[in-house]
Amino acid sequence: MRKISQLVKVMAAVLFSLQMSSTFAQVPVYQNPKEPINKRVEDLLSKMTLEEKIGQMTQADNTAVKAKPEDIANYFMGSILSGGDSKTGDNTTKAWAEQYNSFQNQALSTRLKIPIIYGLDAVHGNNDVYGTTIFPHNIALGCTRNPDLVEKAARVTAEEVLATGSNWAFAPCIAVTRDERWGRTYESFGETPELAEIFGAAQVRGLQGASLAGKTSVLACAKHYLGDGGTTGGKDQGNTVADEAAVRKLFLPGYIPAIKAGVGSVMASYSSINGIKMHGSKFWLTDVLKKELGFEGFVVSDWAGVDQLNPDYTAAVDSTINAGVDMVMLPNRYVDFFSSMKSLVSSNKISIARIDDAVRRILTIKFKMGLFEHPMADASLVASVGSAEHRAVARQCVRESLVLLKKTDGVLPLPKSGKKILVAGSHADDLGNQCGGWSIAWQGKSGNTTIGTTILAGMKKAAPGAKIDFSAAGDFADSKADYSVVVIGEKPYAEGKGDTTDLSISKDDVALIKKMKSYGAPVIVILISGRPLIIEKIQDNADAIFAAWLPGTEGDGVSDVLFGDFKPKGLLSVSWPKSMDQVPINIGDANYAPLFEFGYGLTSF
Ligand code: BGC
Ligand code: BGC
Numbered sequence: 001m002r003k004i005s006q007l008v009k010v011m012a013a014v015l016f017s018l019q020m021s022s023t024f025a026q027v028p029v030y031q032n033p034k035e036p037i038n039k040r041v042e043d044l045l046s047k048m049t050l051e052e053k054i055g056q057m058t059q060a061d062n063t064a065v066k067a068k069p070e071d072i073a074n075y076f077m078g079s080i081l082s083g084g085d086s087k088t089g090d091n092t093t094k095a096w097a098e099q100y101n102s103f104q105n106q107a108l109s110t111r112l113k114i115p116i117i118y119g120l121d122a123v124h125g126n127n128d129v130y131g132t133t134i135f136p137h138n139i140a141l142g143c144t145r146n147p148d149l150v151e152k153a154a155r156v157t158a159e160e161v162l163a164t165g166s167n168w169a170f171a172p173c174i175a176v177t178r179d180e181r182w183g184r185t186y187e188s189f190g191e192t193p194e195l196a197e198i199f200g201a202a203q204v205r206g207l208q209g210a211s212l213a214g215k216t217s218v219l220a221c222a223k224h225y226l227g228d229g230g231t232t233g234g235k236d237q238g239n240t241v242a243d244e245a246a247v248r249k250l251f252l253p254g255y256i257p258a259i260k261a262g263v264g265s266v267m268a269s270y271s272s273i274n275g276i277k278m279h280g281s282k283f284w285l286t287d288v289l290k291k292e293l294g295f296e297g298f299v300v301s302d303w304a305g306v307d308q309l310n311p312d313y314t315a316a317v318d319s320t321i322n323a324g325v326d327m328v329m330l331p332n333r334y335v336d337f338f339s340s341m342k343s344l345v346s347s348n349k350i351s352i353a354r355i356d357d358a359v360r361r362i363l364t365i366k367f368k369m370g371l372f373e374h375p376m377a378d379a380s381l382v383a384s385v386g387s388a389e390h391r392a393v394a395r396q397c398v399r400e401s402l403v404l405l406k407k408t409d410g411v412l413p414l415p416k417s418g419k420k421i422l423v424a425g426s427h428a429d430d431l432g433n434q435c436g437g438w439s440i441a442w443q444g445k446s447g448n449t450t451i452g453t454t455i456l457a458g459m460k461k462a463a464p465g466a467k468i469d470f471s472a473a474g475d476f477a478d479s480k481a482d483y484s485v486v487v488i489g490e491k492p493y494a495e496g497k498g499d500t501t502d503l504s505i506s507k508d509d510v511a512l513i514k515k516m517k518s519y520g521a522p523v524i525v526i527l528i529s530g531r532p533l534i535i536e537k538i539q540d541n542a543d544a545i546f547a548a549w550l551p552g553t554e555g556d557g558v559s560d561v562l563f564g565d566f567k568p569k570g571l572l573s574v575s576w577p578k579s580m581d582q583v584p585i586n587i588g589d590a591n592y593a594p595l596f597e598f599g600y601g602l603t604s605f
Contacts, residue, residue, distance in 0.1 A: 028043060028044075028047070029043035030043040030044035030047070030372075031113075031372060033370075033372070033373050037364060037367045037368060038364075040363075040367050041360055041363045041364050041367060044112065044114070044363055045356060045359060045360060045363065047112060048112065048359070050342070050345060050352075050355075051076060051338070051342075052076045052110075052111075052112060052114075053355050053356070053359045054076070054337075054338055054341045054342065054355070055075050055076025055077050055078055055338075056076070056078035056114065056327075056358075056359045056362050056363065057078060057321075057326060057327050057328060057341070057355070057358050057359065057362070058075060058076075058077045058078055058079070058327070058328065058330065058334050058337055058338070059077070059078065059079040059080065059081055059119070059300065059327050059328060059329045059330060059331070060072075060075075060077055060079075060080055060081075060330055060331060060332065060334045061080070061081055061082070061083050061086050061329075061330070061331035061332060062080055062081065062082045062083075062086045062088065062099070062103075063083070063086045063331075063332075064330070064331060064332040064334065065077075065080060065103070065334075066099075069102060069103060069106050070106060071334070072103055072106035072107055072116065073106045073107065073109050073110050075334050075335075075338055076110055076114070077107065077116060077334065078114070078116060078117065078327065078362055079116055079117045079118070079119060079168075079327060080103055080116055080118050080119075081118070081119040081120060081168075081170075081329060081331065082096075082118075082119075082120045082121075082128060082166070083121075083303060083331060083442065084121055084128065084438060084441065084442025084443075084494065085441060085442040087128070090130070091128075091129060091130045091440075092129070092130050092131060093126075093129055093130075093131065093132070093160075093163045093164050093382050093385045094382060096129060096164035096165060096166065097163065097164050097165045097377035097379065097382070099165075100118055100164060100165025100166060100377050101165060101376055101377055103116060103118070104116060104118075104165070104375050104376060107375075108375060113372075114363075114366070114372075115366065115371045115372060115375040117167055117168050117219065117362075117365070117366060117369070117371065118165060118166040118167055118168060119166065119168035119169070119170055119219075119221070119300075120161070120164075120166050120168070120169065120170065121169075121170045121171070121438055122157050122160075122161045122166075122169035122170070122171055122218075123137075123138075123169075123170065123171045123172075123173060123187060123438050124136065124137050124138070124157075124438065124439075124550075124552060125153075125156070125157050125160060125394065125552065125553075126157060126160035126161045126163075126164065126166075126385075127435070127438055127439050127440070128438075128440065129160075129164060129385075130440065130450050130451070131385060131386045131450060131451045132160045132385055132386055132450070133156060133157075133160060133385075133386050133387075133390040133391050133393075133394050133552075133553060133554075134394065134435050134439055134450065134452065134552035134553040134554075135153050135156075135157070135393075135394045135397050135552045136394075136397050136398055136401050136549055136550060136551045136552050137186040137187065137436055137438075137530065137549060137550040137552075138172070138173060138186065138187055138188055138189045138199070139177070139185060139186040139187075139188060139189065139190065139530060139531065139549055139550075139573055139574065140186075140397070140398075140401035140548075140549035140550065140551065140570075140573075141153070141189060141199060141397060141401060142188075142189035142190035142195045142199060142573030142574075143190075143400075143401045143402075143403055143547075143549070143570035143571055143572060143573045143601070144397065144400040144401045144569075144570060145571055146400055147198050147199055147201075147202035148202070149393075149396060149397060149400060150199050150202045150203060150206065150397075151202040151203070151205050151206040152206065152393055153206065153393055153394065153397055154171075154172075154202070154203045154204075154205070154206020154207045155206045155207075155209065155216070156390045156393050156394070157169065157171075157206070157207065157218075158206065158207050158208075158209065158216050158217060158218045159216050159381055159384050159385075159390075160381075160384070160385050160386075160390065161218050162216060162218055162377075162378055162381050163377070163378070163381035163382045163384065163385050164377065165376070165377030166218070167218050167219060167369065167371070168218060168219040168221065168265070169207050169218050169219070169220060169221065170221045170223060170267060171203060171207065171220060171221060171223075172189075172199070172200045172203035172204060172207075172220065172221075172222060172223075172258070173187040173188060173223050173224070174188075174189070174196040174199075174200035174222050174223070174254035174255065174258060175187060175188040175196070175223075175224065175228045175229035176188060176190075176191060176192065176193055176195075176196050176229045176230070176250055176251055176254065177190065177191055177229040177531075177574065178191060178229050178230045178234075178250070178584055178586055179229075179230075179231070179233065179234030179583065179584035180234065180503060180531045180532055180574070180577065180583050180584065180585075181233060181234035181235075181499060181500055181501060181503070181583060181584070182229065182231065182234030182235070182236060182498075182499060183234075183236055183437075183493055183494065183495060183496060183497060183498020183499040183500070183530075184228070184229075184236060184494070184495050184498065185229075185234070185498075185530055185531040185574070186436060186437070186530030186531060186549065186550055187438075188229050189573060190573025190574050190598075191573065191574045191575065191586045191587065191598065192587065192598070193249070193250055193251070193252075193253040193254060194253075195573055196253065196254030197253050197254050197256070197257050198257075200222060200254045200255075200257065200258045201257035201258050201260070201261040203220065204220045204222070204258050204261040204262065204263045205261050207219075207220040208220050208261075208262060208263070208264065211368075212262070212264060212365070212368040212369045212370075213368060213369065213370045215378070216381070217369070219264045219265055219365060219369060220258075220263050220264065220265070221263070221264075221265040221266065221267050221300065222254070222255055222258045222259075222263045222265075222266045222267070223266065223267035223269070223302075224267050224268065224269030224270065224271070224278075224302060225255065225266050225267065225268055225269055225278065225284070225285070225289065225299075226247065226251050226252065226255075226269060226273065226278060226284050226289075227240035227242070227247055227251045227269065227271055227273045227278070228240075228251075228269040228270075228271050229251070230242060230247075230250065230251060231271050234499060234584065235499060236270075236495050236496050236498075236499050237270035237271055237495075237496070238271055238272070239271065239272040239273075239274070239275060240271060240272065240273050240274070241274060242273070242274070247273060252288070255289070255293060255295075256293060259293055259294065259295050263295075263297060264297040264298070264365045264368070264369075265297050265298055265299070265300055265365070266289060266295060266297065266298075266299050266300070267299075267300050267301070267302055268285065268299060268300070268301050268302055268305060268320075268325055269302065270302050270305050270308065277308060277309055279301055279302070279305045279306055279308065279309055279319075279320050279323065279325060280309050280319040280320060280323045281323055282322065282323040282324060285299055285323050285324030285325065286323065286324035289324070290324060296361070296364070297361060297365060298326035298327055298358065298361035298362050298365060299324055299325050299326050299327070300325070300326070300327045300328075300329055301320060301325045301327070301328045301329050302329060303329050303331055304329070304330065304331060304332075305320075305329070306320045306325070306328055306330075307333075313333070313336050313340055314340040314343060314344060317337060317340040317341060317344060318340075318344050318349050318350065321341075321344070321350050321354060321355075321358070322349075322350060322354065325358075326357075326358035326359075326361050326362060327358070327362060341355075386451055391553070391554055394552055394553065394554040394557070395554040395556050395557040395560065396557065397552075397554075397557065398548075398551040398552065398554050398555075398556070398557020398558060398560075399557040399558070399560040399561050399566050400569055400570060401548075401549060401551070401570045402546050402547070402548055402557070402558065402561050402568055402569075402570050403546065403547040403568070403570035403571065403572055403600075403601040404544070404545075404546055404561075404568035404570075404601060404602040404603070404605075405535075405545040405546065405547055405576070405596055405600075405601075405602070406539070406542060406543075406544055406545040406602075407543075407544045407602055407605060408522065408543040408544060411483075411522045411524065411543045411544050411605075412524065412544055412562070412564070412605040413561075413562060413563050413564025413605055414463070414466070414483055414485075414524075414562050414563050414564070415463075415466065415482075415563075416462065416463040416464075416465055416466060416563050417463065417464075417465025417466055418465060418466070419466050419467070419481075419482040419483065420466070420467040420468075420469070420480075420481040420482050420483075421459070421463075421466055421467070421468045421469070421481060421482065421483045421484070421485060422469050422470075422471075422474075422476055422479065422481045422483070422484045422485070422516065422519065422521065423456050423459065423468060423469065423470045423471075423484075423485045423486075423487070424470070424471055424472060424473070424474035424484065424485075424486050424487075424512060424516055425472060425474075425486045425487040425488040425509070425512065425526075426472055426487075426488060426489075426491075426509075427455070427487040427488055427489050427526075427528040428454065428455055428456045428470060428472065428485070428486075428487035429454045429455070429456040429457070429470060429472065430446055430447065430448075430454060431447070431448055431449055431450060431452045431454055431553065431555075432444060432445050432446040432447045432448070432449040432492060433446050433489070433491060433492060433528060434454065434455060434528055434548075434550065434551050434552065434553075434555060435449065435450070435452075435492070435550060435552050435553065436490075436492050436493075436528075436530055436550030437492050437493050437494030437495075437498065437530070437550075438494055439492065439552075441492075442494055443492060443493055443494045443497055444492025444493065444494060445492055446491060446492065450553065451553065452552070452553025452554065452555065453553065453554055453555040453556050454555045455487050455526065455548075455551075455555040455558045455559070456468075456470055456487075456555070457555060458554075458555035458556040458557070458558055458559040459485070459558075459559045459562065459563075461556065461559070462556065462559035462560070462562070462563045462565075463559070463563055469481070473512070474486075474512050474515050474516050476519075479519040479520075480519070480520070480521075481519065481520075481521045482521055483521050483522055483524065484516045484517075484519060484521045484522070484523045484524065485523075485524045485526065485562070486512060486513055486516050486523060486524070486525050486526070486542075487525075487526045487528060487548075488505065488506075488509040488512065488513075488525065488526075488527065488528070489509075489527050489528030489529040489533070490528065490529040490530060490531075490533070493530075498530065501580070502580065503531065503532065503533050503534050503577075503580065503583070504533070504534040504536075504537070504580070505533055505534065505535060505537060505538055509538070510537045510538055513525060513538045513541045513542060514541050516541075517541040517542075522543040522544070523541060523542050523543050523544075524542070524543060524544045524545075524546070524562070525538060525542040525544070525545045525546070526545075526546045526548050526558065527545065527546065527547050527548060528548055528549070528550065528551070529547070529549065529550070530549070530550055531574065532547070532574060532575075532576040532577060532596075534577065534578070534579055534580060535595070536578065536579065546558075546561075546568070547570070547572075547576075564605070567603060567604060567605075568601065568602060568603055568604075568605075569601070569603055570601050571599050571600065571601040572596055572597070572598055572599055572600045572601055573598075574586075574598065575587055575592070575594040575596070575597060575598045576594050576595045576596035576597075576600070577594055577595060578593075578594065578595040582594065586598075587599075
């Protein structure tokens with residue numbers, strides 16, 4: 001009898017524990033990938049505290065949390081980014097992936113285990129990280145007139161981004177650049193809305209792949225909304241003066257196909273329209289972007305862009321969140337943001353409905369990306385970073401974006417053997433110079449910054465049978481030659497620092513070309529720049545001129561055309577002014593008389 005009752009007790013205990021464990025094993029709806037996304041979002045949202053919701057709207061820079069990674073968990077952060085100078089360890093893909101995983105583990109240690117999304121400026125390849133494939137900047141890609149190629153390039157970028165764990169690229173920049181003095185001209189596909197429409201959508205498709213859930217898909221971010229390329233004087237973060245109809249005609253069109261292509265995020269612009277800062281514009285962010293255009297993704301602010309709205313931080317947060325910004329790129333002030341948000345909720349200045357809308361948008365994207373199922377970096381992608389296959393795509397972008405501005409019969413293409421070629425100029429053998437800004441460093445930098453092929457190295461590879469002598473300064477022991485190639489242009493720069501009122505070729509470069517011409521051989525000039533330069537002073541001494549823009553790591557693309565393996569085919573994505581008096585100059589202007597028109601480019605030798 002006693003034995004039986006003991007047995008019953010044991011069996012009851014076993015049954016109880018089985019029941020308990022099956023209760024534990026029952027995953028909540030939001031963690032079940034078989035449930036529809038909207039149900040998962042609502043389930044998760046219903047479980048979240050206010051603090052957890054504010055956390056999802058928070059994006060801190062890597063440098064802000066590096067020393068205190070547990071704050072990712074303490075503040076329930078939804079996102080981390082790396083700004084242009086926010087590096088990790090030795091800046092290799094592997095170091096980035098390790099850091100990403102450790103940050104992700106912080107997020108996954110929280111009660112609800114909501115993964116972070118990690119953003120970075122992969123604007124021409126995964127350009128911040130050492131050893132990646134760096135593509136030409138957008139202004140060059142616009143000259144290819146080849147959206148399929150640009151989509152393919154963005155696919156490559158997506159893989160190289162994901163290899164670091166990062167899963168969000170702050171690209172495409174679909175600025176329509178209207179003033180060459182703007183230091184971000186090169187981030188734009190060109191001066192017409194059509195180029196932004198065609199190439200913006202192509203880059204979105206490439207980055208996000210067929211679906212955000214794809215194994216090699218990263219979240220894209222159309223930026224900077226709205227009117228960034230139209231500021232007076234080309235001033236970065238400046239003011240665009242235009243009536244609503246003009247804004248809709250020039251700057252809005254690019255966003256429409258990008259949204260149709262499913263772009264999951266949009267970045268607000270630092271700039272203003274008619275004096276109203278975009279970070280505080282409910283009209284453009286909520287009424288137009290979200291309601292009228294039906295954008296269902298989320299809006300992220302630009303780096304400390306919120307701070308510019310009001311010296312009182314809480315008031316600044318109030319206006320930006322109510323204007324429609326869903327996630328704030330702080331990048332440092334997460335403690336302030338947290339307390340400002342809490343006080344704005346308790347004073348009823350920000351409604352829970354607005355917060356729920358923001359968080360719903362962010363979570364929807366995270367679910368669509370499959371982040372809850374696959375939160376960690378995919379180590380299998382590391383091998384593809386900087387691979388020959390990837391570099392071949394970049395090389396094709398380089399050769400298709402070269403614009404032949406001037407030629408003299410019989411000079412091009414260069415023969416691959418039997419002749420002597422002098423090569424000169426500060427940009428002939430300098431990888432950093434040919435990559436430009438947003439390359440390894442925020443502002444870019446000169447020198448041997450990463451792995452790649454300089455233009456000089458590309459020439460030597462293409463023409464092993466030619467005798468190629470190089471001197472940056474153009475000093476040669478024997479200056480008698482058959483050809484001279486001079487590679488000159490702008491030194492790297494990015495936002496802010498790149499604004500200028502003088503786009504003339506430097507005095508030194510004018511003198512160098514003159515010197516090379518005096519040696520007697522025909523001079524072929526290759527311009528490396530983020531925008532048209534005033535070439536008046538070199539034109540007479542140059543027998544041929546190419547605009548090679550900022551080609552990135554694959555200098556071979558230049559020799560592909562120089563030595564005649566491919567015909568030049570790039571067509572200008574911007575009008576090329578004769579002089580600074582003509583700037584700004586755009587197709588459709590009254591009295592339009594540039595040196596080279598929009599769409600110009602010689603396509604044979
Ligand atoms: C730039 C953005 C960039 C962000 C993050 C800002 O200063 O305007 O284009 O995505 O920094 O680096
Ligand atoms: C960051 C950039 C950012 C810039 C804005 C830099 O320190 O690295 O990503 O765009 O600051 O001022």
